[in-house]
Amino acid sequence: MPEKYWPETVILWGAGATKPLGLYATKELIQLVIKINDNDFSFLENKNEELKNAFKKLVTVDLIKDNKLSKIYDLKALEIIINTNPKLNMHELFTMLDQLIDNDMGFNAFCKGKTEFLRVERIKGAKRCLILLIEELERLSVQKEPGYMDSVNVEPYYQLSKILTELMKEEAKYFEERGYKRDTRRFYLYSYAIISFNWDPILLWNLFNAHKEQNDNPMYLEGGLKLRLFDDFGTKIASTEIDSDESEIWYTADESQCKRVNDYKYPSRIIRVGKILFPHGIFGSRICPECGKYITTFGGRWDRLSTEVFGPSVSKGLQSNWQYKTKRESKYKRGALECPYCGQITYPYDMPLIMQTLAKKRSISPLEEIKTEMGLLMKNAKHIIFAGYSLPLDDIMVKTFFMSSIAGNDRNKLKCTVINYDEDYKDGENWLRGESIGKYIKESTNKSVVECIENVCDIFNLQNVRVSLKGMPDVFMKNGKCEKEKVIDLLYPKEYFREGFPLIRE
Ligand SMILES: [Zn+2]
DSSP: OOOOOOOSEEEEEOHHHHGGGTOOOHHHHHHHHHHHHTTOOGGGTTSOHHHHHHHHHIIIIIHHHOHHHHHHSOHHHHHHHHHHOTTOOHHHHHHHHHHHHHTTOOEEEEETTEEEEEOHHHHHHHHHHHHHHHHHHHHHHHEEETTEEOHHHHHHHHHHHHHHHHHHHHHHHHHHHTTOOTTSHHHHEEEEEEEEOSSOOHHHHHHHHHHHHHHHSOOEEGGGEEEEEEEEOSSOOEEEOTTOSOOOEEEOOOHHHHHHHTOTTSOSOEEEEEEEEOTTOOTTOEEOTTTOOEEOOOOSSOOTTBGGGGOOOSSGGGSTTOOOOSHHHHHHOTTOEEOTTTOOEEOGGGOOOOOOOSSOOOOOHHHHHHHHHHHHHHHHOSEEEEESOOOOTTOHHHHHHHHHHHTTSOTTTOEEEEEOBOTTTTTSOSOEEHHHHHHHHHHOOOHHHHHHHHHHHHHSOGGGEEEEOBOTTGGGEETTEEOHHHHHHHHSOTTTSTTOSSOOOO
């Protein structure tokens, strides 16, 4: 019989969850691209001077005057396209670019009193530029001092990561005491999984750091074996080791290692893994243009606040601490990352990000694999948390994918938590249920939150849904600190899991 154990709680992590970090949502990103196009840099007003200048230089000098960069990332072409209709939203813009590229068609633009024809090569350049701008804007948004995130903003996410790590340690102890075999999923698989629809690696980086602190000072299990905690990305991703000068290949952990390492015949240490998936891709990752492998970087050193985890930038000033590791990377710069498999140089435009588009998606095999894993996680979950993730209303594909993923799940049993933010309700009761949800939907003037809740209630049974309007990170904070009891209530509420934490795996 196949092992039937899956993470009981699946967290869908979206833009709303990272807003307090300064990261922009899609809607804001397109507004910023339009502002850049209008030479309006008012959004940089409160930014550090060095960062402000570096960003301005990128969009007014590097992407315009640099011979190589301006051809690859065609900002001028992007501006021409946007100028024909500044009301475009991101979804429409990407769909339009993809349609033209798929059909091998150019674009005839009438603006500033004349027409200009852009050949399809320039449409491709415009799309690359749009993705580059999104990446650079997000990297910029989290930087306080050049190269570093704001420690105050990041603190709640770090505390959350510490508590999640602690819970997975406790789980290991309880599961061992109950006699769950350590080479089975029942023991080694975390009871929570994260599916991030964001491209930013901030939560991941905090979890990595919290895990590392545990692993460096580990808990001991049966037979004096050290416990080690890792993350599984749902596909094999190669990188190079953090804190190492070598560019030797290095892999993220995965489930198959748990089987080997936890083997009773060869006791050395005990590992557990949690699933953390990025079905839309992650900043800093690349598909190697030569060998086709999926690679990424987590930066050069263990520094919790460093932005290096976003990967190298085409602009030195926007990733000031980045050190190129190999000779070829140092030679080519401009965001170069050497493929640890074949040695080919990859660039930011090799970054596979899934954008909202109605055009036929080019299949990117590692991301397809992650999507399959995501479907399985959803299908086998007992409790799904929408953490700042709103089903995109204009993307029916996403909603239908969700519907089919959970179709095999008993709807009467599948529980759901929605965390959203409403200024007017943030001080109200902790959880809205049943009629209170209906009342909120009727009374609230916050259209986007109401739509998000309605969408979720379309998929789940209303009596299995609870809603918090306190937003992230307040939903798990008390007196300015992340509280363990609140995290447990968020992930493993007694109303959904009778036994509470730690869960019982029958
Ligand atoms: Zn390669």
